[in-house]
Each structure stands twice: as structure tokens, then as C-alpha cells.
Amino acid sequence: MSTVEHMHKLSFLDLINICDNVRVHQPSPIPTSFDAETLIPLYLTESLSSPIIGLLRPLIVQQLEAENNFNRENGKLEMWNILSSDETPRVAFQTWLDTHAKRTAAMTELCERWRDSRLFDDVCGPKKWRNEMYPIYADPFGVHDHPDTTKLGESLNFVFEMERSACALFGVITYGVHMSIYDEAEVDGQRTLRVWVPTRARTKPTWPGYLDNSVAGGIPSGMPMFESLVKECMEEASITADIVRKHVRCVGAISYFFRTSKGWLQPEVEYVYDLLIPSDVDPTPFRPKPLDGEVESFELLSQNAVIQKMRAGLFKPNCALVLIDLFIRLGYITPENEPDYMKIVTRLHGQFDYERW
Known part of the structure; x- marks a missing residue:
């Protein structure tokens, strides 16, 4: 046929x-070679009670380890806490990235550098770049709030924003x-x-x-x-x-x-x-x-x-x-x-x- x-x-x-x-941690409806990949959860913080905001493929986890090395060599703070030897393997933002503004700034620098280096050219390279920011929420099924629309001091479901084309690299909703x-x-x-x-x-x-x-x-x-x-x-x-x-x-x-x-x-x-x-x-x-x-x-x-x-x-x-x-x-x-x-x-x-x- x-x-x-x-x-x-x-x-x-x-x-x-x-x-x-x-399907997460099980065969997909149409089985592919990607089913064999172990997806690592992306936590907001290293705590096991922290919200999970994305899923990372192994090659992205490897790249985030390389990013930590890059930052150390350039006298910058590491961005990622990679807990690969823990009972619950996971990746989280480092503790210094404790506000939505800090996380947004760090993610913007990272994604723009990946764009300029064409590291993931088929996803967020210059020809795929959208120049549009997407919101990331602690509860993906919760309220769509934003710092610009929420009263000062109120808690936010919004945790940062990032370039639209790069979202698929981090498995965020x-x-x-x-x-x-x-x-x-x-x-x-x-x-x-x-x-x-x-x-x-x-x-x-x-x-x-x-x-x-x-x-x-x-x-x-x-x-x-x-x-x-x-x-x-x-x-x-x-x-x-x-x-x-x-x-x-x-x-x-x-x-x-x-x-x-x-x-x-x-x-x-x-x-x-x-x-x-x-x-x-x-x-x-x-x-x-x-x-x-x-x-x-x-x-x-x-x-x-x-x-x-x-x-x-x-x-x-x-x-x-x-x-x-x-x-x-x-x-x-x-x-x-x-x-x-x-x-x-x-x-x-x-x-x-x-x-x-």
C-alpha cells in the first residue's frame, strides 16, 4: 500500500x-525509537515538593551540564542543579534564580546564545526564532496570571517566560x-x-x-x-x-x-x-x-x-x-x-x- x-x-x-x-515512561500510541529515551523532569527548585515545569531529553541534560561548565569557566554562576545521582533524578534551577525576573533573564541569555551558535538550529535557530515570549506556570492547569496583571505582593502561578521556539527543547506546556x-x-x-x-x-x-x-x-x-x-x-x-x-x-x-x-x-x-x-x-x-x-x-x-x-x-x-x-x-x-x-x-x-x- x-x-x-x-x-x-x-x-x-x-x-x-x-x-x-x-506517553511518559511507557510506549507511545505509535511506537518510535524515542520511546527508549529516559525523560528527566525539570523542577522549579531542587525540592521534591517543587512544581515540575518540563521534561528534558538526555541530550538537553548533557547540554545543561555543558552550560554549567561554560559558566564556571567564564566566572559566572551555574544556572542548573543537575541531580543525576539522586533517587529521583531531576534538573532544577539553582537557588540564586529565585524570582521570575531572574529566571526569565537567564533563560533569555541562554536561548539567544543557542540561537546565535545554531546549536539547535532546527528548533530555535535564526530561521525558526519567533521573537515571542511564552509564559511558564507552576501549575500548568492553573490560572494564567502575569506580573503586569497581578497586584503587587500577590502570589503568582507565573514563574518565568521564554522564547516560543525554544519551548520544545525544555518540554514545557x-x-x-x-x-x-x-x-x-x-x-x-x-x-x-x-x-x-x-x-x-x-x-x-x-x-x-x-x-x-x-x-x-x-x-x-x-x-x-x-x-x-x-x-x-x-x-x-x-x-x-x-x-x-x-x-x-x-x-x-x-x-x-x-x-x-x-x-x-x-x-x-x-x-x-x-x-x-x-x-x-x-x-x-x-x-x-x-x-x-x-x-x-x-x-x-x-x-x-x-x-x-x-x-x-x-x-x-x-x-x-x-x-x-x-x-x-x-x-x-x-x-x-x-x-x-x-x-x-x-x-x-x-x-x-x-x-x-
Whole structure:
């Protein structure tokens, strides 16, 4: 069977396995050579009661040891406490990195040096660098706060921020917003669904040319989820803020643990939004149009056309999951027509095996 023939047979559960493809300390849904790697937890401090904020591959732990040597040789403080001989092997920030500002400054210097030296060129090299800071939280399922939005003296879930492109090197949980722009109508007594689907620009540093959700983007550090969506709607799709604030609603979140083809770790949460185009208004203001160059074009596709392209592997993996969630919520995927319904529903809302970190 050819690759193309195989990809046309992808089921909804197959699509989830492609995106949610990591199991911590156990074989992954689609076994790979990376399953043999021992992932080391990244703690905020050396205490075993400290929050765990990431997972490190062995080659990253080796590099952090080299960074400590580099700092010693240059008369600087070591950044990492590497507890490899302890009963619980782990890596933590050194005690002098005791504030979010100190940790942010240290991580910024480190990531920029890796960028300039092209050490991990395929992840955070000059061509992959995003120049966008992502927040890291002590509790990845807790509140999205920030020093700029919290009263002085209040405790923070926010512990530092770092360059977006380097997050996969440290296995930290990142966050984004994804929205579906769609309409529904009744034809011959049956509901029909159409969704606006963009093609990603060929110049994008990740997944160039793949199909995407109507609007999607990361949540920059310090920006609320909905405001991030308002920004992305204008930048990517020319949808104005007044339309977004009046018609968009938050409908939940999906979560998955993705490992790239090179083995890098990307546990992600995507907050999910809907923009249902009202049937009794002029649809023109709701029609997405490229603006900032990240999208090549938009096409209004029927549900069947969307599913066909999903099963052909043409969508960016996490975008397929958002569409599966949409079809479930609107009642197009049901326990009656999908034998893997419960597996699909529960897998869309995983917790990254966080208790195993």
C-alpha cells in the first residue's frame, strides 16, 4: 500500500494518535525509537515538593551540564542543579534564580546564545526564532496570571517566560487559541456544515503549506486568552474586533502531547472558540481574508470535504483535533456513527501523563 493510499484511510482516532503521540515512561500510541529515551523532569527548585515545569531529553541534560561548565569557566554562576545521582533524578534551577525576573533573564541569555551558535538550529535557530515570549506556570492547569496583571505582593502561578521556539527543547506546556468560522443550513431536511479553512503560507517556519483552523495562534506572555484571539483574528483573517467580541464564544479546550519527528516535546493546551456566521445577516464581515502573510488563502469547505482532507493528512495535526472536537460538539460525530467515540472524546482532553513527570 502506498503512503498516499494509507493516509486516505486515516480514522479520527488515527489523527489523534498522530498528534497526541507521547506517553511518559511507557510506549507511545505509535511506537518510535524515542520511546527508549529516559525523560528527566525539570523542577522549579531542587525540592521534591517543587512544581515540575518540563521534561528534558538526555541530550538537553548533557547540554545543561555543558552550560554549567561554560559558566564556571567564564566566572559566572551555574544556572542548573543537575541531580543525576539522586533517587529521583531531576534538573532544577539553582537557588540564586529565585524570582521570575531572574529566571526569565537567564533563560533569555541562554536561548539567544543557542540561537546565535545554531546549536539547535532546527528548533530555535535564526530561521525558526519567533521573537515571542511564552509564559511558564507552576501549575500548568492553573490560572494564567502575569506580573503586569497581578497586584503587587500577590502570589503568582507565573514563574518565568521564554522564547516560543525554544519551548520544545525544555518540554514545557504551551498554550494557544484556535477558532472555527462556520455556517450551518438545512437542505432537504438535513443539516449541512461548512467551515472556513486556510492554507498556511509556504514561508511559515512550521508546517508550511498545511491546512489550518480558521484562526489560530499562540498566547503571548501577559496577554489574556480572548485578547490573543482578537489579535489573531485581525492579523491572520482580517476579522475585526467588533465582530469577534459580539459573535465569538469560548466552547472549551483540547490538550495533547506531541513529539516532533526529531523527538522534541510539545505538550500543548488549545483554548477553542466558535464563530457561527448568523443566517440572517450579511456574511461579508465574517468572511476571512489573508492580511499578515501567514495565510496563503481561505476556502469555504463542506464538512465532507474537510473530513476527506483530514483523512488525507493535509491538516496540521493539532488542527485536525480541533475540527474533530467541533464535529462532536455539533453532533456530527456521535456514539452511533463512530465506534471509537469514547476513546476520541477522552483523548481530546488529556493531562500529558503529568502525574508521571
